[in-house]
Amino acid sequence: MSESNSTAGYLDMELLRFTTAGSVDDGKSTLIGRLLYDSKAIFQDQMEAVEKASKKIGGGEVNLALLTDGLRSEREQGITIDVAYRYFATPKRKFIIADTPGHIQYTRNMVTGASTANLAIILVDARHGLVEQTSRHSFIASLLGIKHVVYCINKMDLVDYSQEVFDKIKSQLDDFSSKLEISDVRYIPMSALLGDNVVDRSKKMDWYQGSTLLYTLETVHIASDSNHVDCRFPVQTVIRPQTTEYHDYRGYAGRVAGGIFKKGDEVAVLPSGFTSKIAKIDTYDGEINEAFPPMSCTILLEDDIDVSRGDMIVRVNNQPDVSQDHEMMICWMSQKPIQLNGKYSIKHTSRDARCIVKDIKYKVDINSLHRLEDDKDIKMNDIARISIRTTVPLFTDRYQRNRNTGSIILIDEATNETVGAGMIL
Amino acid sequence: MKYNLTHLKELESEAIFIIREVAAQFENPALLFSGGKDSILCYHLAKKAFWPGKVPFPLVHVDTGHNFPETIQFRDELIKKDGAELILGLVQDSIDQGKVVEEKGFNASRNGLQTVTLLETIENNKFDACMGGARRDEEKARAKERFFSHRDEFGQWDPKNQRPELWNIFNGMKNMGENFRVFPISNWTEMDVWQYILAENIELPSLYFSHERDIFERDGVIYSDGEFMNKRPQEKVEKRIVRFRTIGDMTCTGAVESPADNLTKIIEEVAATRTTERGTRSDDKRSEAAMEDRKKQGYF
Numbered sequence: 252m253s254e255s256n257s258t259a260g261y262l263d264m265e266l267l268r269f270t271t272a273g274s275v276d277d278g279k280s281t282l283i284g285r286l287l288y289d290s291k292a293i294f295q296d297q298m299e300a301v302e303k304a305s306k307k308i309g310g311g312e313v314n315l316a317l318l319t320d321g322l323r324s325e326r327e328q329g330i331t332i333d334v335a336y337r338y339f340a341t342p343k344r345k346f347i348i349a350d351t352p353g354h355i356q357y358t359r360n361m362v363t364g365a366s367t368a369n370l371a372i373i374l375v376d377a378r379h380g381l382v383e384q385t386s387r388h389s390f391i392a393s394l395l396g397i398k399h400v401v402y403c404i405n406k407m408d409l410v411d412y413s414q415e416v417f418d419k420i421k422s423q424l425d426d427f428s429s430k431l432e433i434s435d436v437r438y439i440p441m442s443a444l445l446g447d448n449v450v451d452r453s454k455k456m457d458w459y460q461g462s463t464l465l466y467t468l469e470t471v472h473i474a475s476d477s478n479h480v481d482c483r484f485p486v487q488t489v490i491r492p493q494t495t496e497y498h499d500y501r502g503y504a505g506r507v508a509g510g511i512f513k514k515g516d517e518v519a520v521l522p523s524g525f526t527s528k529i530a531k532i533d534t535y536d537g538e539i540n541e542a543f544p545p546m547s548c549t550i551l552l553e554d555d556i557d558v559s560r561g562d563m564i565v566r567v568n569n570q571p572d573v574s575q576d577h578e579m580m581i582c583w584m585s586q587k588p589i590q591l592n593g594k595y596s597i598k599h600t601s602r603d604a605r606c607i608v609k610d611i612k613y614k615v616d617i618n619s620l621h622r623l624e625d626d627k628d629i630k631m632n633d634i635a636r637i638s639i640r641t642t643v644p645l646f647t648d649r650y651q652r653n654r655n656t657g658s659i660i661l662i663d664e665a666t667n668e669t670v671g672a673g674m675i676l
Numbered sequence: 677m678k679y680n681l682t683h684l685k686e687l688e689s690e691a692i693f694i695i696r697e698v699a700a701q702f703e704n705p706a707l708l709f710s711g712g713k714d715s716i717l718c719y720h721l722a723k724k725a726f727w728p729g730k731v732p733f734p735l736v737h738v739d740t741g742h743n744f745p746e747t748i749q750f751r752d753e754l755i756k757k758d759g760a761e762l763i764l765g766l767v768q769d770s771i772d773q774g775k776v777v778e779e780k781g782f783n784a785s786r787n788g789l790q791t792v793t794l795l796e797t798i799e800n801n802k803f804d805a806c807m808g809g810a811r812r813d814e815e816k817a818r819a820k821e822r823f824f825s826h827r828d829e830f831g832q833w834d835p836k837n838q839r840p841e842l843w844n845i846f847n848g849m850k851n852m853g854e855n856f857r858v859f860p861i862s863n864w865t866e867m868d869v870w871q872y873i874l875a876e877n878i879e880l881p882s883l884y885f886s887h888e889r890d891i892f893e894r895d896g897v898i899y900s901d902g903e904f905m906n907k908r909p910q911e912k913v914e915k916r917i918v919r920f921r922t923i924g925d926m927t928c929t930g931a932v933e934s935p936a937d938n939l940t941k942i943i944e945e946v947a948a949t950r951t952t953e954r955g956t957r958s959d960d961k962r963s964e965a966a967m968e969d970r971k972k973q974g975y976f
């Protein structure tokens with residue numbers, strides 16, 4: 252039995268969520284296949300099913316992409332349409348991969364995959380260097396607030412493992428990524444096909460002193476990725492057992508969205524502004540002293556004040572913006588273009604409201620990062636800067652400061668479909 | 677003090693968050709309960725989500741009538757102990773009413789018929805959200821499933837037209853007659869489930885643990901003998917030491933030969949095994965897209 256599954260080790264692992272974006276031929280499936288296969292996350296019957304399916308489609312090699320392309324139409328067309336989630340573990344960490352298609356027409360899927368990721372893997376073909384797709388993926392990673400980006404300069408075997416080629420691409424990417432808001436950028440020369448620097452260190456590239464990809468994934472520091480400064484607790488539901496034993500129990504259940512809450516803290520409840528102190532932080536497993544993201548818990552206050560779903564518990568001296576007017580970057584996800592002055596439902600933390608699109612400032616050309624100020628026709632997969640006004644105040648932080656309190660979704664009022672993903676500026 | 681959660685605690689917190697969202701966003705939710713480990717886990721997480729209050733929704737069991745007796749006994753004891761509400765949907769009723777026709781032949785199973793009974797149970801009880809213990813690592817069609825999975829008025833899943841799901845914001849808005857399936861443990865793997873069951877000391881039906889049983893083999897699958905099992909003349913019943921990795925209908929759930937009679941041994945076995953747990957399920961092997969097709973029709 253491997254160490255990763257021994258109970259003692261298993262109970263002490265962290266979770267790393269990462270996203271991979273790429274197109275059909277850049278080696279993404281090969282890379283994921285290798286990570287899964289080498290960490291024994293692919294089972295024999297899955298492998299047999301893939302072998303069988305590969306034969307049916309034709310072509311000599313076993314196509315590892317078939318492991319992730321789960322839908323019939325994806326297998327028929329040989330493309331990844333949707334976000335596929337894959338899981339694997341090593342003795343150090345547990346991983347969730349959000350595997351997304353890289354083509355421009357699937358920007359919305361990339362955005363979806365990136366929204367929950369700590370880290371993004373961006374594959375660069377060593378023969379081509381920085382191409383349009385690389386900028387697009389980097390921009391999306393930055394926009395979605397991913398803190399760690401690993402550029403895998405892949406197919407090094409096809410450029411004779413040349414340090415010169417690697418250095419040139421690295422400096423191109425350095426220049427480019429300095430324009431983006433990514434704090435931790437890394438570069439790894441590799442051959443996913445032959446396994447160089449994926450799990451095992453390459454014997455062909457002595458000039459590279461850095462870590463392998465797997466070692467990077469296992470060790471990148473993610474504990475401080477969450478906001479531990481600004482205390483935010485959106486109330487999901489109120490727990491009132493009304494039994495003899497818990498007669499006066501009134502707990503506010505939710506998941507910590509930012510900061511560290513402690514018993515005795517002075518807090519304010521928005522929107523009422525009433526203040527109180529935390530009497531107790533409760534869980535099924537007993538009372539806890541501190542609650543931090545992303546813990547689900549129940550907060551009890553000393554005073555009997557009116558609190559319900561959609562309210563937010565915050566620290567008295569550190570409060571979010573309380574406003575009906577919001578500026579944001581939006582990724583549009585619907586066939587129906589965004590309507591200027593159109594009305595939409597909006598969801599923000601546990602709060603529901605309606606909103607009107609007041610202004611479309613510009614569209615972003617996500618390949619060149621240019622602002623197209625005259626183009627206000629925002630269609631599916633476009634990214635734009637807009638301003639909205641909501642029916643009730645929302646309690647927000649800048650997205651780059653806190654993903655949980657800086658993100659919203661827009662919903663079409665007729666179809667109830669999610670049509671936009673917004674990041675508050 | 678380190679301000680980060682272990683991965684199991686993070687998965688637990690995520691599931692509790694989802695379950696609370698369901699209770700808050702929907703008027704009449706339910707938890708689909710099969711008596712298998714994943715639904716037992718979901719129920720355990722639901723208790724945590726609302727403690728010290730009671731779980732504010734009923735458990736729904738779509739009973740094919742071909743369940744293992746151990747499953748039914750476990751279910752009834754759990755309901756009695758916790759005072760939980762149980763709603764039954766009986767496949768036998770759907771058959772008696774002529775709404776479905778029983779499959780014939782040796783591989784006949786009521787598994788597919790469940791869909792009709794499930795959709796009817798949802799309609800009759802006006803459930804607007806049904807939670808279930810499906811996981812994305814189980815099957816490739818499930819890898820693309822959302823936490824909040826929208827179903828139209830026919831109960832159908834449209835995999836090509838799913839709502840994007842971003843951050844921790846879940847869109848449960850719907851029109852009349854539509855409903856949702858919600859999967860709080862989407863991100864758990866089989867190993868996560870077992871390790872958590874061990875850590876939390878959650879009780880399971882005895883079927884999961886190694887025991888002596890009357891079995892027969894068909895196409896490499898070990899089936900339990902029982903009154904609903906149509907055996908071919910050459911299929912001989914014998915006693916073996918087996919356990920079940922998943923628990924479904926007796927007619928489509930295969931056993932594995934195993935000496936694992938406690939959780940620690942099961943975990944060792946799961947870690948060493950090279951086949952997925954659904955590898956023992958003949959219902960998934962009917963075609964390459966068997967699960968996707970059933971899910972489109974409304975299967976859980």
